[in-house]
Structure formats: structure tokens, C-alpha cells
Amino acid sequence: MIRxxxxxxxxxxxxxxxxxxxxxxxxxxxxFSVPSTRYTPTLRYPGIxxxxxxxxxxxxxxxxxxxxxxKNFDKVKDASKLSNTSHFSxxxxxxxxxxxxxxxxxxxxxxxxxxDKEADGILSIDKAVNYIIGQPxxx
Amino acid sequence: MALEAYRHVLRSARIAFQGDTRLLSAAKVEAxxxxxxxxxxxxxxxxxxxxxxxxxxxxRILRQNVVQGERVTGAGxxxxxxxxxxxxxxxxxxxxxxxxxTNLASAGGACCGGxx
Numbered sequence: 001m002i003r004x005x006x007x008x009x010x011x012x013x014x015x016x017x018x019x020x021x022x023x024x025x026x027x028x029x030x031x032f033s034v035p036s037t038r039y040t041p042t043l044r045y046p047g048i049x050x051x052x053x054x055x056x057x058x059x060x061x062x063x064x065x066x067x068x069x070x071k072n073f074d075k076v077k078d079a080s081k082l083s084n085t086s087h088f089s090x091x092x093x094x095x096x097x098x099x100x101x102x103x104x105x106x107x108x109x110x111x112x113x114x115x116d117k118e119a120d121g122i123l124s125i126d127k128a129v130n131y132i133i134g135q136p137x138x139x
Numbered sequence: 140m141a142l143e144a145y146r147h148v149l150r151s152a153r154i155a156f157q158g159d160t161r162l163l164s165a166a167k168v169e170a171x172x173x174x175x176x177x178x179x180x181x182x183x184x185x186x187x188x189x190x191x192x193x194x195x196x197x198x199r200i201l202r203q204n205v206v207q208g209e210r211v212t213g214a215g216x217x218x219x220x221x222x223x224x225x226x227x228x229x230x231x232x233x234x235x236x237x238x239x240x241t242n243l244a245s246a247g248g249a250c251c252g253g254x255x
Contacts, residue, residue, distance in 0.1 A: 097174055100146050101167075104153075116143050 057139070062110075062132045066125055069105050073098075087124040099123065110138040140182070144194035145174050151201035154226065159207065166201075170194075203230040 063084060070076055070086075075098050081091045088094045088102060103119050110132055114122070122128045132138045152166040174194075180187040206229060208221035225231075 096142055097145055097171060100142050100149070104146065104149050108153075116146065119146065120142065 056136070057110075057133065059129065059133060062129050062138075063125070065109055066106060066128050066132070069109055070102065070125070073102060073105070083125070084129070085124060085126045089123065091124075103128070106132070110135070112138050141174065141187070141191055141194075144191045144198070145170065147198040148194055148201070151198040154228065155201040155205040155207070157207070157224075202228050 067082060070082055070092065071079060073094075075094055076082065076092050078093065083091075086092055088099045089096070094102065099122075100119075103114060103122050106122075106128055107114050112132075112135055114131070118131060122131055148170045149167065152163060152170065156163040156166055177187065177190050180190065207224040209224070211220045211222050
């Protein structure tokens with residue numbers, strides 16, 4: 001007698017375990033036919049998180065943000081020369097130390113760290129844009 | 140070479156004076172001033188190399204041996220506590236010297252002279 005009672009309660013328990021897991025599968029397959037009112041709300045699975053592929057930055061957005069950095073950089077004397085292909089020293093009249101500062105500001109803007117070798121090669125706006133686009137971590 | 144050093148100094152300053160805008164901008168101005176002063180040195184001269192090494196040292200000290208402290212607000216007048224921001228790159232000694240030091244005077248000196 002007690003054995004059957006135990007058996008039944010165990011079966012009941014195992015069923016309740018599977019039940020609590022059911023809502024998760026419901027979220028995946030919304031057409032699942034079990035009515036949701038049978039479950040207490042606290043046990044409800046909050047939903048499936050969707051980790052999509054990184055959207056990345058669009059070229060125009062990157063360009064815009066880099067241009068903004070340079071617009072606000074007080075050593076750029078002639079803002080009218082600012083274009084997508086401006087060279088930091090030839091077009092904008094920045095010296096080499098200014099260039100380092102600009103690259104650092106770009107790093108800060110996109111929250112990345114550019115290694116020394118690459119940073120030395122960034123001498124114009126289009127190069128900076130291309131580098132940032134190539135960085136999956138930039139955001 | 141010099142640009143690399145300049146970059147390192149700026150980066151270290153950013154770490155050392157994080158969130159402290161006044162000090163951070165002052166550090167930037169100071170770095171700029173010092174690099175500008177030695178702008179005329181020929182790149183391959185010993186003096187220039189010396190200055191670059193000096194700058195790298197400054198960067199290292201800023202990074203490893205400067206710790207920000209902020210006074211804990213709400214502490215009583217008697218108790219003025221500071222919260223230190225010790226980050227990953229702060230140099231931490233292993234306190235090796237404290238184990239062998241029995242001379243009180245020298246132990247005290249090591250304590251107060253220690254950079255961290």
C-alpha cells in the first residue's frame with residue numbers, strides 16, 4: 001500500500017518537473033496546445049533571448065562620429081577642409097602629436113584600443129573609418 | 140618612437156586619472172608641453188632617446204604607482220576615510236621585505252617609502 005503511494009507520488013513529482021519546463025518549449029513553439037493557465041506565473045519562463053549576429057557599424061555612422069570628433073578638436077583651424085578623405089596633417093594642419101590625440105579620441109569614442117602599429121598608420125579620416133569598420137569590437 | 144611614448148603617457152594618464160577631468164586635462168597639457176619642448180631634438184640623438192625613455196618611465200609610474208583615492212562621504216568628522224581605486228595594473232608588492240625586517244627603523248622606512 002505504502003509502496004504504491006510512494007510510486008504514485010514519485011510519478012506525480014516527475015510530472016510536475018516536466019511541467020515546469022514546458023513553458024520554455026512553448027516559447028519556442030507557440031502553437032503548443034497546453035493552456036497556459038495551468039501554470040503558476042512565477043514558474044513561467046521569461047522568454048527566449050535572441051542573440052542575433054552583430055549588426056556592426058555603418059560606414060556613414062562611423063564617418064559622422066569621426067567627423068564630430070574632429071569638429072570639436074580645437075586645433076583644427078579650418079573646419080571647411082573637413083571631408084571624408086581629409087589628411088590629418090596635410091589638410092587639417094595637425095602636427096604629429098595632435099594626430100596621436102585624435103586617434104586616442106577615436107579610441108575613446110568607439111571604446112576600443114588601437115595597437116601602436118595600427119595607430120601609427122591612421123593618418124587620415126578615411127583610414128580611420130576603414131579601421132573602425134574592420135573592428136568587430138567597435139561600438 | 141616618440142609618438143609611441145606620447146601615446147603611452149596619454150593612455151596611462153587616462154587610467155591613472157580616470158573620472159578626474161581636471162587632473163586628466165592637466166596631465167594632457169603637461170605631457171604636451173614637455174613633448175613640445177623637446178620637439179627640436181634630432182630623432183636619433185642620445186638626448187632624444189633619453190627623453191623617450193623618460194616618458195616611458197612616466198607612463199609606467201602613472202599606470203602602476205598612482206592610485207586614486209576618494210573621500211568616503213558620510214564618514215564622521217573623526218573618521219576620515221578614503222576609498223582607493225586599485226586597478227589591475229597597480230603594482231602590488233609581495234611584502235617580502237616585511238618578513239625579514241626585524242629592525243624597526245628600517246621596517247618603518249620601507250613602509251612609508253614604498254610607492255604603493
